[in-house]
Amino acid sequence: MARLIITRLLTMIPLMFIVASVVFLMLRFVPGDPARIIVGNQRITEENLQNIRVQYRLDKPVLVQYGYWVKDLAQGDLGRSFRQRADVNTLILERLNVTAQLVISSFLLSMIISIPLGIISALRRNTWVDFSATIFSLIGASSPVYFTGIILILLFSYKLNWLPALGEGDGGWDTVKHLALPSLALGFSLACVTTRLTRSAMIEALSQDYIETARSKGLSARTVVMKHAFRNAMIPIVTVAGLQFGALVVGTVLIEYTFGIGGLGSLIVQAVQVRDYPIVQGATIFIAAIFILVNLIVDILYAVIDPRIRY
Amino acid sequence: MTTTPLLQIENLQVEFATRGGAVHAVDGVNLTIEPGQTLGLVGESGSGKSVTARAIMRLVPTPPGRYAGGRILFEGKDLLGLSDGEMQSLRGGQISMVFQDPMTFLNPVFTAGEQVAEAIRAHQGASKGEARAKTIELFRTVGIPNAEERFSAYPHELSGGLRQRVMISMALSSRPKLLIADEPTTALDVTIQAQILDLLRHLQDEFGMSILLITHDLGVVAEMCDKVAVMYAGQIVEEASIEPIFDAPAHPYTSGLLEAIPSTSNDGAQFRPIPGAPPDLARLPQGCRFAPRCRYRQAICQTTPPPRVAVSPAHSARCHFAGDFKKNEPEPAIAGRTS
Ligand SMILES: Nc1ncnc2c1ncn2[C@@H]1O[C@H](COP(=O)(O)OP(=O)(O)OP(=O)(O)O)[C@@H](O)[C@H]1O
Ligand SMILES: [Mg+2]
Numbered sequence: 233m234a235r236l237i238i239t240r241l242l243t244m245i246p247l248m249f250i251v252a253s254v255v256f257l258m259l260r261f262v263p264g265d266p267a268r269i270i271v272g273n274q275r276i277t278e279e280n281l282q283n284i285r286v287q288y289r290l291d292k293p294v295l296v297q298y299g300y301w302v303k304d305l306a307q308g309d310l311g312r313s314f315r316q317r318a319d320v321n322t323l324i325l326e327r328l329n330v331t332a333q334l335v336i337s338s339f340l341l342s343m344i345i346s347i348p349l350g351i352i353s354a355l356r357r358n359t360w361v362d363f364s365a366t367i368f369s370l371i372g373a374s375s376p377v378y379f380t381g382i383i384l385i386l387l388f389s390y391k392l393n394w395l396p397a398l399g400e401g402d403g404g405w406d407t408v409k410h411l412a413l414p415s416l417a418l419g420f421s422l423a424c425v426t427t428r429l430t431r432s433a434m435i436e437a438l439s440q441d442y443i444e445t446a447r448s449k450g451l452s453a454r455t456v457v458m459k460h461a462f463r464n465a466m467i468p469i470v471t472v473a474g475l476q477f478g479a480l481v482v483g484t485v486l487i488e489y490t491f492g493i494g495g496l497g498s499l500i501v502q503a504v505q506v507r508d509y510p511i512v513q514g515a516t517i518f519i520a521a522i523f524i525l526v527n528l529i530v531d532i533l534y535a536v537i538d539p540r541i542r543y
Numbered sequence: 544m545t546t547t548p549l550l551q552i553e554n555l556q557v558e559f560a561t562r563g564g565a566v567h568a569v570d571g572v573n574l575t576i577e578p579g580q581t582l583g584l585v586g587e588s589g590s591g592k593s594v595t596a597r598a599i600m601r602l603v604p605t606p607p608g609r610y611a612g613g614r615i616l617f618e619g620k621d622l623l624g625l626s627d628g629e630m631q632s633l634r635g636g637q638i639s640m641v642f643q644d645p646m647t648f649l650n651p652v653f654t655a656g657e658q659v660a661e662a663i664r665a666h667q668g669a670s671k672g673e674a675r676a677k678t679i680e681l682f683r684t685v686g687i688p689n690a691e692e693r694f695s696a697y698p699h700e701l702s703g704g705l706r707q708r709v710m711i712s713m714a715l716s717s718r719p720k721l722l723i724a725d726e727p728t729t730a731l732d733v734t735i736q737a738q739i740l741d742l743l744r745h746l747q748d749e750f751g752m753s754i755l756l757i758t759h760d761l762g763v764v765a766e767m768c769d770k771v772a773v774m775y776a777g778q779i780v781e782e783a784s785i786e787p788i789f790d791a792p793a794h795p796y797t798s799g800l801l802e803a804i805p806s807t808s809n810d811g812a813q814f815r816p817i818p819g820a821p822p823d824l825a826r827l828p829q830g831c832r833f834a835p836r837c838r839y840r841q842a843i844c845q846t847t848p849p850p851r852v853a854v855s856p857a858h859s860a861r862c863h864f865a866g867d868f869k870k871n872e873p874e875p876a877i878a879g880r881t882s
Binding site for chain 2: 440441442444445446447448449450451452453455460463464537538539540
């Protein structure tokens with residue numbers, strides 16, 4: 233296990249480097265002069281424009297730019313934003329907090345809804361509870377997050393006026409209230425998949441021979457279901473939960489946009505629109521790192537849940 | 544004998560609802576097991592042996608299953624009338640079960656020791672530490688070497704024989720009065736089979752329990768059992784002590800099973816499997832269920848279900864010609880036609 237963690241963390245460095253390099257080079261082939269974009273609509277002399285190019289090393293050949301970029305990266309410096317007068321590191325860390333809160337609360341919300349619902353559906357197969365859960369899942373799986381988000385805004389903000397529709401709040405309870413609807417929208421879309429999956433994983437586990445052994449020992453129905461079946465059903469659930477966590481990081485881009493939340497997602501969207509290369513590159517490295525770490529956690533959980541898996 | 548039997552099954556009926564109609568998996572079964580006795584239950588695949596065993600544990604999945612009639616008296620109490628809670632405390636307590644395949648019947652994600660200790664905690668209210676100590680002691684009793692280390696081994700880390708010993712220790716953990724063993728050696732190597740059967744016999748002497756031993760193997764029955772019941776298409780077709788059934792089977796089906804044993808003593812020349820297949824349990828024949836495959840059948844066999852006929856006080860068979868079916872002219876054509 234320790235070896236798994238160490239080798240994974242070591243391979244993580246070249247992996248992130250490759251991802252970042254690909255993004256770096258791709259961005260250089262996007263048409264348009266970044267120097268002009270940096271100054272925006274201001275009128276400017278060709279001389280000043282050239283100064284900006286020199287300042288941001290945009291006058292150098294792509295490979296030289298790449299060399300400088302790698303050198304900075306090795307020191308943990310992601311560069312400076314073209315448009316905002318700040319280091320990319322600072323900008324990302326500022327925005328990361330609210331996005332992390334959004335991702336984690338959506339994820340937990342999804343698990344809290346879907347796992348009990350999936351278990352109940354499996355136990356009450358082909359009853360109205362199961363059918364309702366199926367319909368709930370179908371609706372969720374077929375409606376995009378921003379659509380669910382808008383419906384939630386219309387219902388809870390405009391109609392009922394219970395919760396704010398826009399922004400990320402200013403800390404504490406206010407943030408909780410602001411993140412409630414976006415988390416619900418994201419959590420709901422994930423919950424649908426996990427509900428179906430939990431249901432089928434539980435049906436599968438409950439049909440196994442060892443369940444009969446557990447019953448024949450005189451264990452309570454609760455122990456049979458929650459201990460013997462669920463522990464086995466967790467293996468596929470963890471796999472999908474890991475994939476979903478990755479998808480969530482992408483999903484927040486849409487939901488931050490819908491709810492006007494200033495997180496990492498909206499930072500990236502804005503940066504792409506104005507060709508703020510350093511931010512796009514930096515954020516990509518961050519997201520790649522999160523993906524890799526989540527994968528590592530999933531693999532560790534596998535071994536914890538299933539003793540047949542040893543690294 | 545005036546003592547009440549430990550287990551008395553009376554006219555048990557278990558059905559399964561299927562698309563093809565109700566399957567009468569167990570159809571009027573009567574069985575009696577006295578304290579300390581071993582009853583062998585034999586019969587072809589699909590004859591209803593496992594369903595009978597599950598019914599005693601009340602573990603038939605309902606639905607699609609249904610206890611359609613009869614009684615299962617355990618020390619005089621009808622198990623089919625107990626509350627779920629009462630039944631739960633009997634399971635693994637006074638009645639326990641060992642299954643066929645110790646690989647699939649042990650939970651892969653828990654250690655062998657945990658799974659046994661769990662049963663002890665459920666029934667004896669023992670603390671974790673006490674349950675652990677008892678489990679290790681049980682492991683020694685059932686002949687698991689290095690019991691202490693084996694406590695924390697996972698099922699996949701144990702051999703088939705050891706896994707079955709774990710299952711047996713689990714079943715015995717609360718000193719049951721009745722142990723149901725459903726083909727406990729079928730999934731094991733031949734040498735291990737003999738060891739496990741030896742162990743069961745030895746444990747029976749030590750614990751004094753009754754055993755219901757389900758098997759395909761009449762050799763095992765001869766070695767292990769006091770009595771044997773032969774099951775065919777959901778019914779007990781013959782029941783007797785060991786000697787009479789091996790010396791003079793009263794039912795043609797039992798006789799067929801005995802002839803189907805590939806034995807070294809009779810040269811293999813007489814080895815003759817029963818032709819044909821058991822009937823569809825959703826569409827049973829009108830008369831005797833075995834008649835379509837019976838070499839000795841007569842007209843009455845195809846029209847009237849046979850009653851249970853006592854050929855001696857402790858030997859009965861469900862056959863119109865129980866005990867003297869061999870007087871009927873055998874029909875050699877049947878083998879050729881149905882197989
Ligand atoms: N859950 C179920 N649903 C539907 N039918 C069932 C179910 N369980 C058992 N049956 C039916 O009951 C009949 C008897 O099955 P059972 O498992 O008791 O046979 P068996 O004598 O134990 O056979 P084997 O020697 O193969 O173990 C079979 O025909 C089977 O189709
Ligand atoms: Mg069976």
